[in-house]
Amino acid sequence: MRYTLDQLETFAAVVRAGSFSAAARHLGKTQSTVSAAISNLEIDLGVELFDRSRKWPVPTEAGARLLRQAELVLERCLDLEAHARDLSEATETRLRLAIEAPHNTLMTPLADFAAHFPYVDLDIRHSFDGDVSGLVRRGEVAMGIAFAQRDYPRELAFAQMGKLILLHVVRHDHPLAKLPKIDFAELRGHRRLMFLAHNERLPSTEYLEATQCWRAENYLALLEMTRAGLGWSTLPRQLVLRELEAGELVELPLTAYPHTDWVVGIDLVWQKSHTLGRAGAWLLRRLRDHKIYETDRMGRPTTW
Structure with missing residues (x-):
């Protein structure tokens, strides 16, 4: 043969x-x-x-x-x-990462990287269309950290870093905030503020549909629109903890899922054939060891 x-x-x-x-x-x-x-x-x-x-x-x-x-x-x-x-001993002078997950969950490994490689510059990129794996596959970044997707191209490797909880929230004085329970029909009657990177990429249910929808290319814009009372949005709980504790934002009590958190995986993605020097290989190992998790409604870590 x-x-x-x-x-x-x-x-x-x-x-x-x-x-x-x-x-x-x-x-x-x-x-x-x-x-x-x-x-x-x-x-x-x-x-x-x-x-x-x-x-x-x-x-x-x-x-x-x-x-x-x-x-x-x-x-x-x-x-x-x-x-x-x-096996190459070369050390890069610059590394590029694409990060879609909340950045506060990654500060520990990035601080460790800064301590080990103080002279290596790090560029953090954001994929406006949510295609972090595409940036990695095209070689525009060395690795990406993003919400898990179902299928990756064969040339990419991935490892799950953990899981985060997404919440449906509104400003405290929004009409939806005054309702003790909210069904799908009521939700669809109000403007949805959507993170563009989520756009049909995350598993969802019909309650995420809305007759009006505004889209933002980053979390900060989406958070500011939500704080302004322009509509309801779905945001990582880690991103809005202070707003929830201050009462500025409130979580929507959905009747269909009163005891269920929307838990999504966070994946580290890299190109198998991409050349990584000492700094890149070190950061890849450090990120693979880093665990992202929080506690769900039942008091269990989301890594379970």
């Missing part, structure tokens, strides 16, 4: 894209090149990987089984490349 990594990559790309033509566009190759690669791979492996009798190529039973093996081979290749790069 003389199959190549390029053939395995093409095989996986066709399955992900759903067609030879779509895979060719993704890989920057011609459709004939992709077709030839799959045909040669089938010859090398001695099995048909796709059922071509339908409009779109569908993996055969053998193809579906071999796909898992091919993905493992490709994963190991990325791990090998990353391991080799990690």
Whole structure:
């Protein structure tokens, strides 16, 4: 068998894209090149990987089984490349991070980084469209910290740092604040103030829909609009603790979920094949060890 990594990559790309033509566009190759690669791979492996009798190529039973093996081979290749790069002793002069989670939850590891690498500059970026993994995948940042998403591209690695609680809040004198209980219909009748990065990326329920919706590209703008009484919003509890304690903001008592917190995961994401020097590798390890959590309504840490 003389199959190549390029053939395995093409095989996986066709399955992900759903067609030879779509895979060719993704890989920057011609459709004939992709077709030839799959045909040669089938010859090398001695099995048909796709059922071509339908409009779109569908993996055969053998193809579906071999796909898992091919993905493992490709994963190991990325791990090998990353391991080799990690052996470099070079220290970066600058690192770029993308942070979507509340920044106050990350000050301890960042302070430790400052102590260990005082001459390495750190740039903190924010993804306005909420696509932190996209910034990492394109190499615009070395790593990202964001709300967990369901699927990551194969070239990215991730580790869950912990979980935070999101609250639905309004200003104390907002009409919703005067209601002892709030159902979905009542909620939809008032303007929603939305963090743009959440936009359909987080698992949600129908009560998050609203007839009016204003969007903000960062938490501070969203918090100020909420404090101004412009509508109700969903914010990390860690961000509004002082406002809640002062009575400036109040949590909405939703009838459907009177005892349930909305808990979301916080993930650390990095590119497997990205070259990290000593500073980047150190920070990656430190962030992976850092745990983000708080106590839920039942008094349990959200890391459970």
